[in-house]
Amino acid sequence: MSAAGEITGQDRSILHLEEMVLNMGPQHPSTHGVLRLVLHLDGEMLISVDPVLGYLHRGFEKLAENRTYLQYLAMISRLDYLSGIFMEWSYVRSVEALMDIEVPKRAEYIRVIIGELNRIISHHVAIGDFMLNLGAVTPFFWVFRDREDVMDMLEMVTGQRMMYNFMRVGGVRWDLPDAFETDCRKFLKEFPGRIDEYEQLITENEIFLSRTLGMGIIKPYEALDYGISGPNARAAGVDWDLRREVGYSVYPEFDFDVPLGLHGDCFDRYKCRIEEMRQSVRIVEQALDSLCGGPVNLKLPPMLRPPAGDLYRAVESPRGEFGVYLVSRGGLRPWRLKLRDPTFSAISMIPKLTPGYKIADVVAICGSLDLLMGGVDR
Amino acid sequence: MTAEVLKLTAPEVLEHARELLGKLALDLIISDWHVVIEVGPEDLPEAALRLRDDKKLSCKYLSTIIGVDYEEWMETLYMLRSQDHSVPVRLRVKLNREQPEVPSVAYIWSGANWHEREAYDFFGIQFQGHPDLRHILTREDLDSFPLRKDARPHRKRRRSGQVTGIEEPVRLPGEPDKRERS
Numbered sequence: 001m002s003a004a005g006e007i008t009g010q011d012r013s014i015l016h017l018e019e020m021v022l023n024m025g026p027q028h029p030s031t032h033g034v035l036r037l038v039l040h041l042d043g044e045m046l047i048s049v050d051p052v053l054g055y056l057h058r059g060f061e062k063l064a065e066n067r068t069y070l071q072y073l074a075m076i077s078r079l080d081y082l083s084g085i086f087m088e089w090s091y092v093r094s095v096e097a098l099m100d101i102e103v104p105k106r107a108e109y110i111r112v113i114i115g116e117l118n119r120i121i122s123h124h125v126a127i128g129d130f131m132l133n134l135g136a137v138t139p140f141f142w143v144f145r146d147r148e149d150v151m152d153m154l155e156m157v158t159g160q161r162m163m164y165n166f167m168r169v170g171g172v173r174w175d176l177p178d179a180f181e182t183d184c185r186k187f188l189k190e191f192p193g194r195i196d197e198y199e200q201l202i203t204e205n206e207i208f209l210s211r212t213l214g215m216g217i218i219k220p221y222e223a224l225d226y227g228i229s230g231p232n233a234r235a236a237g238v239d240w241d242l243r244r245e246v247g248y249s250v251y252p253e254f255d256f257d258v259p260l261g262l263h264g265d266c267f268d269r270y271k272c273r274i275e276e277m278r279q280s281v282r283i284v285e286q287a288l289d290s291l292c293g294g295p296v297n298l299k300l301p302p303m304l305r306p307p308a309g310d311l312y313r314a315v316e317s318p319r320g321e322f323g324v325y326l327v328s329r330g331g332l333r334p335w336r337l338k339l340r341d342p343t344f345s346a347i348s349m350i351p352k353l354t355p356g357y358k359i360a361d362v363v364a365i366c367g368s369l370d371l372l373m374g375g376v377d378r
Numbered sequence: 379m380t381a382e383v384l385k386l387t388a389p390e391v392l393e394h395a396r397e398l399l400g401k402l403a404l405d406l407i408i409s410d411w412h413v414v415i416e417v418g419p420e421d422l423p424e425a426a427l428r429l430r431d432d433k434k435l436s437c438k439y440l441s442t443i444i445g446v447d448y449e450e451w452m453e454t455l456y457m458l459r460s461q462d463h464s465v466p467v468r469l470r471v472k473l474n475r476e477q478p479e480v481p482s483v484a485y486i487w488s489g490a491n492w493h494e495r496e497a498y499d500f501f502g503i504q505f506q507g508h509p510d511l512r513h514i515l516t517r518e519d520l521d522s523f524p525l526r527k528d529a530r531p532h533r534k535r536r537r538s539g540q541v542t543g544i545e546e547p548v549r550l551p552g553e554p555d556k557r558e559r560s
Contacts, residue, residue: 059524311410344496
Protein backbone atom coordinates (compact mmCIF):
# COMPACT_ATOMS: atom_id res chain seq x y z
CA MET A 1 0.00 0.00 0.00
CA SER A 2 1.33 3.43 -0.89
CA ALA A 3 1.77 6.20 1.58
CA ALA A 4 -1.43 7.88 0.56
CA GLY A 5 -3.41 4.76 1.35
CA GLU A 6 -4.22 3.91 -2.26
CA ILE A 7 -3.90 0.38 -3.49
CA THR A 8 -1.77 0.39 -6.63
CA GLY A 9 0.00 -1.80 -9.19
CA GLN A 10 1.29 -5.07 -7.83
CA ASP A 11 -0.81 -4.87 -4.69
CA ARG A 12 -3.96 -4.92 -6.77
CA SER A 13 -3.08 -8.24 -8.37
CA ILE A 14 -1.99 -9.76 -5.03
CA LEU A 15 -5.30 -8.75 -3.54
CA HIS A 16 -7.14 -9.87 -6.74
CA LEU A 17 -8.67 -6.46 -7.22
CA GLU A 18 -8.20 -6.41 -10.98
CA GLU A 19 -11.16 -6.36 -13.30
CA MET A 20 -12.72 -9.73 -14.06
CA VAL A 21 -14.34 -10.55 -17.39
CA LEU A 22 -17.25 -12.93 -17.26
CA ASN A 23 -19.32 -14.23 -20.16
CA MET A 24 -23.02 -14.43 -19.44
CA GLY A 25 -24.57 -16.42 -22.23
CA PRO A 26 -25.10 -17.14 -25.09
CA GLN A 27 -26.64 -20.19 -23.43
CA HIS A 28 -27.75 -18.75 -20.14
CA PRO A 29 -31.26 -19.37 -18.77
CA SER A 30 -31.84 -15.72 -18.00
CA THR A 31 -30.90 -14.24 -21.38
CA HIS A 32 -34.18 -15.07 -23.20
CA GLY A 33 -32.62 -16.77 -26.15
CA VAL A 34 -29.06 -16.41 -27.25
CA LEU A 35 -27.89 -13.04 -26.01
CA ARG A 36 -24.30 -12.93 -24.79
CA LEU A 37 -23.33 -10.30 -22.26
CA VAL A 38 -19.64 -9.74 -21.65
CA LEU A 39 -19.55 -8.48 -18.09
CA HIS A 40 -16.59 -6.55 -16.71
CA LEU A 41 -16.75 -6.99 -12.97
CA ASP A 42 -15.15 -5.58 -9.88
CA GLY A 43 -15.97 -8.32 -7.41
CA GLU A 44 -19.69 -8.71 -7.85
CA MET A 45 -20.16 -5.11 -8.97
CA LEU A 46 -20.59 -4.40 -12.64
CA ILE A 47 -18.22 -1.89 -14.27
CA SER A 48 -19.32 -2.19 -17.88
CA VAL A 49 -21.17 -4.60 -20.12
CA ASP A 50 -20.88 -5.34 -23.82
CA PRO A 51 -23.83 -7.17 -25.40
CA VAL A 52 -22.88 -9.47 -28.29
CA LEU A 53 -25.64 -10.19 -30.77
CA GLY A 54 -26.03 -12.25 -33.89
CA TYR A 55 -26.21 -15.82 -32.62
CA LEU A 56 -29.69 -16.12 -34.10
CA HIS A 57 -29.01 -14.23 -37.32
CA ARG A 58 -30.96 -15.89 -40.14
CA GLY A 59 -30.77 -13.20 -42.78
CA PHE A 60 -34.46 -12.34 -42.87
CA GLU A 61 -33.90 -9.13 -44.78
CA LYS A 62 -31.80 -10.77 -47.50
CA LEU A 63 -34.17 -13.71 -47.81
CA ALA A 64 -37.03 -11.29 -48.52
CA GLU A 65 -35.27 -10.12 -51.68
CA ASN A 66 -35.35 -13.69 -52.93
CA ARG A 67 -39.03 -14.48 -52.39
CA THR A 68 -42.35 -13.26 -53.68
CA TYR A 69 -44.51 -11.11 -51.43
CA LEU A 70 -46.72 -14.04 -50.46
CA GLN A 71 -43.91 -16.56 -49.95
CA TYR A 72 -42.34 -14.27 -47.40
CA LEU A 73 -45.53 -14.24 -45.30
CA ALA A 74 -44.86 -17.80 -44.17
CA MET A 75 -41.47 -16.74 -42.79
CA ILE A 76 -42.17 -13.53 -41.02
CA SER A 77 -44.04 -14.90 -38.00
CA ARG A 78 -40.87 -16.88 -37.17
CA LEU A 79 -39.14 -13.58 -36.58
CA ASP A 80 -40.44 -12.72 -33.15
CA TYR A 81 -41.91 -16.08 -32.26
CA LEU A 82 -43.91 -14.93 -29.23
CA SER A 83 -45.87 -12.27 -31.07
CA GLY A 84 -45.97 -13.54 -34.64
CA ILE A 85 -49.30 -11.90 -35.45
CA PHE A 86 -47.78 -8.44 -35.11
CA MET A 87 -44.90 -9.27 -37.44
CA GLU A 88 -47.37 -10.48 -40.06
CA TRP A 89 -49.65 -7.54 -39.45
CA SER A 90 -47.05 -4.90 -40.04
CA TYR A 91 -45.69 -6.63 -43.16
CA VAL A 92 -49.18 -7.13 -44.58
CA ARG A 93 -50.05 -3.50 -43.85
CA SER A 94 -47.04 -2.26 -45.75
CA VAL A 95 -47.82 -4.40 -48.81
CA GLU A 96 -51.47 -3.30 -48.68
CA ALA A 97 -50.48 0.34 -48.48
CA LEU A 98 -48.11 -0.07 -51.40
CA MET A 99 -50.84 -1.68 -53.53
CA ASP A 100 -53.54 0.67 -52.19
CA ILE A 101 -55.81 -2.13 -50.99
CA GLU A 102 -58.76 -1.55 -48.69
CA VAL A 103 -59.19 -4.40 -46.22
CA PRO A 104 -62.75 -5.65 -45.46
CA LYS A 105 -64.07 -4.43 -42.13
CA ARG A 106 -64.63 -7.89 -40.67
CA ALA A 107 -61.04 -8.82 -41.40
CA GLU A 108 -59.83 -5.76 -39.47
CA TYR A 109 -61.87 -6.77 -36.42
CA ILE A 110 -60.53 -10.33 -36.61
CA ARG A 111 -57.00 -8.93 -36.84
CA VAL A 112 -57.55 -6.83 -33.73
CA ILE A 113 -59.04 -9.76 -31.78
CA ILE A 114 -56.23 -12.14 -32.68
CA GLY A 115 -53.62 -9.44 -32.18
CA GLU A 116 -54.77 -8.53 -28.70
CA LEU A 117 -54.99 -12.20 -27.67
CA ASN A 118 -51.44 -12.54 -28.95
CA ARG A 119 -50.42 -9.53 -26.87
CA ILE A 120 -51.84 -11.21 -23.77
CA ILE A 121 -49.82 -14.40 -24.25
CA SER A 122 -46.70 -12.46 -25.07
CA HIS A 123 -47.03 -10.51 -21.82
CA HIS A 124 -47.67 -13.83 -20.05
CA VAL A 125 -44.24 -15.01 -21.11
CA ALA A 126 -42.68 -11.65 -20.28
CA ILE A 127 -44.03 -11.72 -16.74
CA GLY A 128 -43.41 -15.43 -16.20
CA ASP A 129 -39.82 -15.23 -17.41
CA PHE A 130 -39.17 -12.11 -15.41
CA MET A 131 -40.34 -13.91 -12.27
CA LEU A 132 -38.23 -16.93 -13.13
CA ASN A 133 -35.20 -14.66 -13.45
CA LEU A 134 -35.88 -13.37 -9.97
CA GLY A 135 -36.10 -16.93 -8.66
CA ALA A 136 -39.88 -17.19 -8.30
CA VAL A 137 -41.08 -20.39 -9.97
CA THR A 138 -44.77 -20.42 -9.02
CA PRO A 139 -45.91 -17.39 -11.09
CA PHE A 140 -44.34 -18.97 -14.14
CA PHE A 141 -46.67 -21.96 -13.86
CA TRP A 142 -49.67 -19.76 -13.16
CA VAL A 143 -49.21 -17.63 -16.25
CA PHE A 144 -48.45 -20.63 -18.42
CA ARG A 145 -51.64 -22.31 -17.24
CA ASP A 146 -53.64 -19.32 -18.51
CA ARG A 147 -51.48 -18.94 -21.58
CA GLU A 148 -52.54 -22.44 -22.61
CA ASP A 149 -56.20 -21.34 -22.76
CA VAL A 150 -55.38 -18.50 -25.13
CA MET A 151 -53.11 -20.71 -27.21
CA ASP A 152 -55.97 -23.19 -27.61
CA MET A 153 -58.17 -20.40 -28.91
CA LEU A 154 -55.49 -19.17 -31.29
CA GLU A 155 -54.98 -22.73 -32.50
CA MET A 156 -58.72 -22.99 -33.10
CA VAL A 157 -58.62 -19.89 -35.28
CA THR A 158 -55.28 -20.10 -37.07
CA GLY A 159 -54.39 -23.79 -36.88
CA GLN A 160 -51.10 -23.17 -35.06
CA ARG A 161 -50.03 -22.35 -31.56
CA MET A 162 -47.18 -19.97 -32.27
CA MET A 163 -46.20 -19.50 -35.94
CA TYR A 164 -49.62 -18.40 -37.11
CA ASN A 165 -49.25 -17.49 -40.80
CA PHE A 166 -52.80 -16.17 -40.49
CA MET A 167 -52.71 -12.73 -42.10
CA ARG A 168 -53.11 -12.36 -45.82
CA VAL A 169 -52.64 -9.34 -48.02
CA GLY A 170 -56.18 -8.00 -48.14
CA GLY A 171 -57.55 -9.76 -45.08
CA VAL A 172 -57.04 -12.89 -43.04
CA ARG A 173 -56.75 -16.52 -44.02
CA TRP A 174 -60.24 -17.66 -43.04
CA ASP A 175 -63.17 -16.70 -40.86
CA LEU A 176 -63.46 -17.31 -37.13
CA PRO A 177 -64.81 -20.79 -36.29
CA ASP A 178 -68.28 -21.02 -34.72
CA ALA A 179 -67.10 -22.09 -31.28
CA PHE A 180 -64.62 -19.24 -31.00
CA GLU A 181 -66.91 -16.51 -29.72
CA THR A 182 -68.33 -18.50 -26.78
CA ASP A 183 -64.87 -19.71 -25.80
CA CYS A 184 -63.40 -16.24 -26.08
CA ARG A 185 -66.16 -14.60 -24.07
CA LYS A 186 -65.81 -17.23 -21.36
CA PHE A 187 -62.09 -16.53 -21.20
CA LEU A 188 -62.56 -12.76 -21.14
CA LYS A 189 -64.96 -13.12 -18.23
CA GLU A 190 -62.54 -15.21 -16.18
CA PHE A 191 -59.30 -13.55 -17.11
CA PRO A 192 -59.46 -10.26 -15.12
CA GLY A 193 -59.89 -12.36 -11.97
CA ARG A 194 -56.77 -14.29 -12.88
CA ILE A 195 -54.82 -11.07 -13.37
CA ASP A 196 -55.90 -10.15 -9.83
CA GLU A 197 -54.47 -13.49 -8.72
CA TYR A 198 -51.11 -12.68 -10.34
CA GLU A 199 -51.13 -9.33 -8.62
CA GLN A 200 -51.85 -10.94 -5.26
CA LEU A 201 -49.01 -13.35 -5.81
CA ILE A 202 -46.46 -10.96 -7.31
CA THR A 203 -47.22 -7.27 -6.85
CA GLU A 204 -47.58 -7.48 -3.09
CA ASN A 205 -44.64 -9.79 -2.59
CA GLU A 206 -41.99 -8.15 -0.45
CA ILE A 207 -39.03 -9.93 -2.02
CA PHE A 208 -40.25 -8.94 -5.47
CA LEU A 209 -40.63 -5.32 -4.41
CA SER A 210 -37.16 -5.13 -2.89
CA ARG A 211 -35.65 -6.63 -6.05
CA THR A 212 -37.44 -4.31 -8.49
CA LEU A 213 -38.31 -0.95 -6.91
CA GLY A 214 -35.84 1.71 -8.02
CA MET A 215 -33.85 -0.78 -10.15
CA GLY A 216 -32.72 0.06 -13.67
CA ILE A 217 -34.42 3.43 -13.93
CA ILE A 218 -35.07 4.75 -17.45
CA LYS A 219 -35.79 8.47 -17.61
CA PRO A 220 -38.29 9.68 -20.23
CA TYR A 221 -35.70 11.63 -22.23
CA GLU A 222 -33.34 8.64 -22.17
CA ALA A 223 -36.09 6.40 -23.49
CA LEU A 224 -36.60 8.74 -26.45
CA ASP A 225 -32.87 9.18 -26.96
CA TYR A 226 -32.30 5.43 -27.24
CA GLY A 227 -35.42 4.81 -29.31
CA ILE A 228 -37.14 2.71 -26.66
CA SER A 229 -40.82 2.13 -27.34
CA GLY A 230 -43.71 0.06 -26.09
CA PRO A 231 -44.27 -0.85 -22.43
CA ASN A 232 -40.63 -0.09 -21.62
CA ALA A 233 -41.04 3.53 -22.69
CA ARG A 234 -44.53 3.89 -21.24
CA ALA A 235 -43.23 2.69 -17.87
CA ALA A 236 -40.81 5.62 -18.07
CA GLY A 237 -43.72 8.00 -18.61
CA VAL A 238 -43.47 8.44 -22.39
CA ASP A 239 -47.12 8.74 -23.38
CA TRP A 240 -46.88 7.14 -26.79
CA ASP A 241 -48.90 4.26 -28.18
CA LEU A 242 -49.16 3.76 -31.93
CA ARG A 243 -52.60 2.22 -31.52
CA ARG A 244 -53.82 5.56 -30.25
CA GLU A 245 -51.48 8.07 -31.97
CA VAL A 246 -51.53 6.62 -35.47
CA GLY A 247 -54.85 4.86 -35.00
CA TYR A 248 -54.27 2.17 -37.61
CA SER A 249 -56.77 -0.57 -38.40
CA VAL A 250 -60.02 -0.13 -36.39
CA TYR A 251 -58.36 0.92 -33.13
CA PRO A 252 -59.87 4.46 -33.14
CA GLU A 253 -63.30 2.85 -32.59
CA PHE A 254 -62.30 1.29 -29.30
CA ASP A 255 -62.15 2.79 -25.88
CA PHE A 256 -58.97 1.86 -24.02
CA ASP A 257 -56.40 3.46 -21.75
CA VAL A 258 -52.66 3.63 -22.22
CA PRO A 259 -51.11 2.70 -18.86
CA LEU A 260 -48.14 4.81 -17.84
CA GLY A 261 -45.47 4.34 -15.19
CA LEU A 262 -44.09 6.99 -12.88
CA HIS A 263 -40.49 6.04 -12.23
CA GLY A 264 -39.40 3.85 -15.13
CA ASP A 265 -37.94 1.16 -12.90
CA CYS A 266 -38.29 -2.62 -13.20
CA PHE A 267 -41.46 -2.59 -11.12
CA ASP A 268 -43.17 -0.05 -13.39
CA ARG A 269 -42.29 -2.07 -16.45
CA TYR A 270 -43.88 -5.15 -14.89
CA LYS A 271 -46.92 -3.18 -13.77
CA CYS A 272 -47.40 -1.63 -17.21
CA ARG A 273 -47.57 -5.09 -18.76
CA ILE A 274 -50.15 -6.21 -16.21
CA GLU A 275 -52.29 -3.16 -16.97
CA GLU A 276 -51.90 -3.66 -20.71
CA MET A 277 -53.31 -7.16 -20.34
CA ARG A 278 -56.42 -5.67 -18.75
CA GLN A 279 -56.72 -3.14 -21.59
CA SER A 280 -56.33 -5.92 -24.15
CA VAL A 281 -59.28 -7.70 -22.54
CA ARG A 282 -61.33 -4.52 -22.93
CA ILE A 283 -60.38 -4.16 -26.58
CA VAL A 284 -61.20 -7.79 -27.44
CA GLU A 285 -64.59 -7.46 -25.73
CA GLN A 286 -65.44 -4.36 -27.74
CA ALA A 287 -64.18 -5.93 -30.94
CA LEU A 288 -66.34 -9.03 -30.39
CA ASP A 289 -69.36 -6.80 -29.77
CA SER A 290 -68.88 -4.78 -32.94
CA LEU A 291 -67.91 -7.72 -35.17
CA CYS A 292 -69.84 -7.26 -38.40
CA GLY A 293 -70.58 -9.65 -41.24
CA GLY A 294 -69.02 -9.67 -44.66
CA PRO A 295 -66.00 -11.18 -46.37
CA VAL A 296 -62.73 -11.74 -44.51
CA ASN A 297 -60.36 -11.44 -47.43
CA LEU A 298 -60.12 -10.17 -50.98
CA LYS A 299 -59.60 -12.18 -54.12
CA LEU A 300 -56.13 -11.21 -55.25
CA PRO A 301 -53.88 -12.76 -57.87
CA PRO A 302 -51.32 -15.25 -56.49
CA MET A 303 -48.48 -13.12 -57.82
CA LEU A 304 -48.59 -9.67 -56.28
CA ARG A 305 -46.80 -6.97 -58.22
CA PRO A 306 -46.94 -3.72 -56.22
CA PRO A 307 -46.05 -0.52 -58.05
CA ALA A 308 -42.65 1.06 -57.49
CA GLY A 309 -42.37 3.02 -54.28
CA ASP A 310 -41.22 2.88 -50.70
CA LEU A 311 -43.01 3.21 -47.40
CA TYR A 312 -42.80 2.47 -43.71
CA ARG A 313 -45.57 0.91 -41.66
CA ALA A 314 -45.38 0.17 -37.95
CA VAL A 315 -47.63 -1.58 -35.45
CA GLU A 316 -47.60 -1.52 -31.69
CA SER A 317 -46.28 -4.99 -30.90
CA PRO A 318 -46.10 -6.22 -27.28
CA ARG A 319 -42.48 -5.03 -27.18
CA GLY A 320 -42.97 -1.69 -28.87
CA GLU A 321 -42.86 -0.22 -32.33
CA PHE A 322 -42.36 -2.97 -34.88
CA GLY A 323 -41.96 -1.48 -38.32
CA VAL A 324 -41.45 -2.65 -41.87
CA TYR A 325 -39.78 -0.45 -44.48
CA LEU A 326 -40.53 -1.81 -47.90
CA VAL A 327 -39.00 -0.75 -51.21
CA SER A 328 -40.54 -2.01 -54.40
CA ARG A 329 -39.19 -1.37 -57.88
CA GLY A 330 -42.16 -2.93 -59.57
CA GLY A 331 -40.94 -6.52 -59.53
CA LEU A 332 -42.40 -9.66 -58.09
CA ARG A 333 -40.05 -9.54 -55.12
CA PRO A 334 -39.29 -6.74 -52.65
CA TRP A 335 -36.22 -4.73 -53.57
CA ARG A 336 -35.41 -4.08 -49.93
CA LEU A 337 -37.17 -5.00 -46.72
CA LYS A 338 -36.03 -3.54 -43.44
CA LEU A 339 -37.42 -4.83 -40.17
CA ARG A 340 -37.34 -2.42 -37.25
CA ASP A 341 -37.46 -4.37 -34.03
CA PRO A 342 -38.13 -2.70 -30.67
CA THR A 343 -35.96 -5.10 -28.66
CA PHE A 344 -32.87 -4.10 -30.65
CA SER A 345 -33.14 -0.60 -29.20
CA ALA A 346 -33.94 -1.96 -25.72
CA ILE A 347 -30.76 -4.07 -25.71
CA SER A 348 -28.69 -1.12 -26.85
CA MET A 349 -29.65 0.53 -23.58
CA ILE A 350 -28.31 -2.28 -21.34
CA PRO A 351 -24.72 -0.87 -21.30
CA LYS A 352 -26.19 2.38 -19.99
CA LEU A 353 -28.61 0.85 -17.49
CA THR A 354 -26.61 -1.79 -15.69
CA PRO A 355 -23.21 -0.45 -14.50
CA GLY A 356 -23.07 -0.11 -10.73
CA TYR A 357 -25.44 -3.01 -10.09
CA LYS A 358 -24.70 -6.53 -8.93
CA ILE A 359 -24.96 -9.53 -11.29
CA ALA A 360 -28.29 -10.63 -9.83
CA ASP A 361 -29.71 -7.17 -10.55
CA VAL A 362 -28.46 -7.28 -14.14
CA VAL A 363 -30.55 -10.43 -14.53
CA ALA A 364 -33.55 -8.60 -13.07
CA ILE A 365 -33.10 -5.58 -15.36
CA CYS A 366 -32.71 -7.72 -18.48
CA GLY A 367 -35.80 -9.69 -17.48
CA SER A 368 -37.88 -6.57 -16.98
CA LEU A 369 -37.00 -5.27 -20.46
CA ASP A 370 -38.67 -8.34 -22.01
CA LEU A 371 -35.89 -9.23 -24.43
CA LEU A 372 -36.48 -11.64 -27.26
CA MET A 373 -33.60 -12.42 -29.57
CA GLY A 374 -35.63 -13.72 -32.51
CA GLY A 375 -36.48 -10.21 -33.59
CA VAL A 376 -33.15 -8.64 -32.69
CA ASP A 377 -30.90 -10.91 -34.69
CA ARG A 378 -33.30 -11.26 -37.64
CA MET B 379 -57.65 7.13 -41.09
CA THR B 380 -54.86 9.09 -39.50
CA ALA B 381 -55.90 12.68 -40.05
CA GLU B 382 -58.04 13.19 -36.96
CA VAL B 383 -55.37 12.39 -34.36
CA LEU B 384 -52.65 14.65 -35.79
CA LYS B 385 -51.93 17.85 -33.92
CA LEU B 386 -49.75 19.14 -36.77
CA THR B 387 -50.46 18.17 -40.35
CA ALA B 388 -47.79 16.97 -42.74
CA PRO B 389 -47.87 20.15 -44.92
CA GLU B 390 -47.38 22.28 -41.79
CA VAL B 391 -44.42 20.20 -40.74
CA LEU B 392 -43.02 20.41 -44.25
CA GLU B 393 -43.31 24.22 -44.34
CA HIS B 394 -41.73 24.54 -40.92
CA ALA B 395 -38.88 22.22 -41.87
CA ARG B 396 -38.31 24.22 -45.05
CA GLU B 397 -37.90 27.41 -42.99
CA LEU B 398 -35.80 25.68 -40.37
CA LEU B 399 -33.34 23.97 -42.67
CA GLY B 400 -33.08 26.61 -45.39
CA LYS B 401 -30.38 25.70 -47.85
CA LEU B 402 -29.48 22.46 -46.04
CA ALA B 403 -32.54 20.71 -47.44
CA LEU B 404 -32.01 19.66 -51.06
CA ASP B 405 -35.54 18.38 -51.47
CA LEU B 406 -38.68 18.19 -49.34
CA ILE B 407 -41.64 16.02 -50.22
CA ILE B 408 -44.60 14.37 -48.53
CA SER B 409 -44.60 10.69 -49.25
CA ASP B 410 -47.41 8.69 -47.70
CA TRP B 411 -47.95 11.23 -44.85
CA HIS B 412 -44.24 11.08 -43.94
CA VAL B 413 -42.24 14.24 -44.52
CA VAL B 414 -39.14 13.20 -46.44
CA ILE B 415 -36.20 15.61 -46.36
CA GLU B 416 -33.16 15.00 -48.51
CA VAL B 417 -29.87 16.42 -47.28
CA GLY B 418 -26.29 16.12 -48.46
CA PRO B 419 -23.99 13.84 -46.44
CA GLU B 420 -21.89 16.75 -45.15
CA ASP B 421 -24.96 18.67 -43.92
CA LEU B 422 -26.51 15.72 -42.10
CA PRO B 423 -25.32 16.45 -38.50
CA GLU B 424 -26.35 20.10 -38.74
CA ALA B 425 -29.80 19.24 -40.12
CA ALA B 426 -30.27 16.48 -37.55
CA LEU B 427 -29.36 18.80 -34.67
CA ARG B 428 -31.77 21.48 -35.88
CA LEU B 429 -34.62 18.97 -36.25
CA ARG B 430 -33.97 17.53 -32.79
CA ASP B 431 -33.67 20.82 -30.93
CA ASP B 432 -36.44 22.73 -32.66
CA LYS B 433 -39.31 23.42 -30.27
CA LYS B 434 -42.05 22.75 -32.78
CA LEU B 435 -40.67 19.70 -34.57
CA SER B 436 -38.65 18.25 -31.66
CA CYS B 437 -37.67 15.00 -33.38
CA LYS B 438 -36.22 13.47 -30.26
CA TYR B 439 -36.99 9.86 -31.14
CA LEU B 440 -34.92 8.09 -33.78
CA SER B 441 -36.80 4.97 -34.66
CA THR B 442 -34.23 3.38 -36.95
CA ILE B 443 -31.55 3.94 -39.58
CA ILE B 444 -32.08 2.14 -42.86
CA GLY B 445 -29.55 1.47 -45.57
CA VAL B 446 -30.77 0.81 -49.10
CA ASP B 447 -28.72 -0.27 -52.09
CA TYR B 448 -30.26 0.93 -55.38
CA GLU B 449 -27.41 -0.47 -57.50
CA GLU B 450 -26.73 2.99 -58.96
CA TRP B 451 -26.48 4.73 -55.59
CA MET B 452 -26.88 4.01 -51.89
CA GLU B 453 -29.08 5.65 -49.35
CA THR B 454 -29.35 5.98 -45.62
CA LEU B 455 -32.70 6.90 -44.13
CA TYR B 456 -33.20 8.28 -40.64
CA MET B 457 -36.71 7.67 -39.36
CA LEU B 458 -37.58 10.39 -36.86
CA ARG B 459 -40.62 10.96 -34.75
CA SER B 460 -41.75 13.43 -32.17
CA GLN B 461 -43.94 13.01 -29.14
CA ASP B 462 -45.67 16.32 -29.77
CA HIS B 463 -47.08 15.65 -33.22
CA SER B 464 -47.49 12.40 -35.02
CA VAL B 465 -46.02 13.28 -38.41
CA PRO B 466 -42.98 11.09 -38.99
CA VAL B 467 -40.00 12.87 -40.50
CA ARG B 468 -37.57 10.95 -42.65
CA LEU B 469 -34.07 12.25 -43.40
CA ARG B 470 -32.69 10.89 -46.61
CA VAL B 471 -29.00 10.95 -47.56
CA LYS B 472 -27.83 9.79 -50.96
CA LEU B 473 -24.38 8.26 -50.96
CA ASN B 474 -21.76 7.45 -53.52
CA ARG B 475 -21.94 3.70 -53.98
CA GLU B 476 -18.20 3.22 -54.58
CA GLN B 477 -17.26 4.93 -51.34
CA PRO B 478 -20.29 5.21 -49.04
CA GLU B 479 -19.38 7.64 -46.27
CA VAL B 480 -21.62 9.67 -44.02
CA PRO B 481 -21.01 11.49 -40.71
CA SER B 482 -22.20 9.61 -37.64
CA VAL B 483 -25.17 10.91 -35.66
CA ALA B 484 -24.44 8.71 -32.64
CA TYR B 485 -23.74 11.81 -30.54
CA ILE B 486 -27.10 13.32 -31.46
CA TRP B 487 -29.24 10.27 -30.70
CA SER B 488 -27.64 7.62 -28.49
CA GLY B 489 -29.77 4.94 -30.12
CA ALA B 490 -28.15 5.66 -33.48
CA ASN B 491 -24.98 3.93 -32.31
CA TRP B 492 -26.25 0.42 -32.90
CA HIS B 493 -28.37 1.24 -35.93
CA GLU B 494 -25.27 2.64 -37.63
CA ARG B 495 -23.32 -0.46 -36.72
CA GLU B 496 -26.04 -2.51 -38.38
CA ALA B 497 -25.97 -0.42 -41.56
CA TYR B 498 -22.19 -0.76 -41.65
CA ASP B 499 -22.50 -4.49 -41.13
CA PHE B 500 -24.93 -5.03 -43.99
CA PHE B 501 -23.90 -2.34 -46.49
CA GLY B 502 -20.37 -1.29 -45.58
CA ILE B 503 -21.43 2.32 -45.08
CA GLN B 504 -18.66 4.10 -43.19
CA PHE B 505 -20.02 6.32 -40.44
CA GLN B 506 -17.30 8.88 -39.79
CA GLY B 507 -16.79 9.69 -36.15
CA HIS B 508 -18.70 6.68 -34.90
CA PRO B 509 -17.37 5.65 -31.45
CA ASP B 510 -17.29 1.91 -32.08
CA LEU B 511 -17.92 0.79 -35.66
CA ARG B 512 -17.85 -3.02 -35.45
CA HIS B 513 -19.86 -5.87 -36.91
CA ILE B 514 -23.01 -6.40 -34.90
CA LEU B 515 -25.10 -9.19 -36.40
CA THR B 516 -22.79 -11.01 -38.80
CA ARG B 517 -19.53 -12.77 -38.01
CA GLU B 518 -16.47 -10.65 -37.48
CA ASP B 519 -14.37 -12.20 -40.26
CA LEU B 520 -16.98 -11.67 -42.95
CA ASP B 521 -15.24 -10.01 -45.90
CA SER B 522 -18.34 -8.97 -47.83
CA PHE B 523 -21.41 -6.89 -47.08
CA PRO B 524 -24.39 -9.23 -47.39
CA LEU B 525 -27.23 -6.84 -48.18
CA ARG B 526 -25.47 -5.18 -51.08
CA LYS B 527 -26.82 -6.31 -54.40
CA ASP B 528 -23.38 -7.57 -55.43
CA ALA B 529 -22.68 -9.48 -52.21
CA ARG B 530 -20.15 -12.30 -52.48
CA PRO B 531 -20.43 -15.56 -50.55
CA HIS B 532 -18.18 -16.23 -47.62
CA ARG B 533 -14.74 -17.40 -48.69
CA LYS B 534 -15.35 -20.98 -47.58
CA ARG B 535 -18.24 -21.27 -49.99
CA ARG B 536 -16.33 -19.41 -52.70
CA ARG B 537 -13.61 -22.04 -52.54
CA SER B 538 -16.15 -24.76 -53.17
CA GLY B 539 -16.97 -23.15 -56.51
CA GLN B 540 -20.10 -21.24 -55.62
CA VAL B 541 -20.29 -17.96 -57.48
CA THR B 542 -23.00 -15.96 -55.76
CA GLY B 543 -23.89 -15.63 -52.13
CA ILE B 544 -27.43 -16.84 -52.42
CA GLU B 545 -29.15 -19.27 -54.70
CA GLU B 546 -30.70 -17.84 -57.83
CA PRO B 547 -34.46 -17.61 -57.29
CA VAL B 548 -36.67 -19.85 -59.42
CA ARG B 549 -38.03 -17.91 -62.38
CA LEU B 550 -41.73 -17.24 -61.90
CA PRO B 551 -44.35 -17.08 -64.64
CA GLY B 552 -44.53 -13.55 -65.98
CA GLU B 553 -41.02 -12.70 -64.85
CA PRO B 554 -38.41 -11.85 -67.48
CA ASP B 555 -35.66 -14.41 -67.91
CA LYS B 556 -32.36 -12.85 -66.95
CA ARG B 557 -30.44 -15.07 -69.36
CA GLU B 558 -32.48 -13.95 -72.36
CA ARG B 559 -31.98 -10.32 -71.51
CA SER B 560 -28.21 -10.47 -71.35
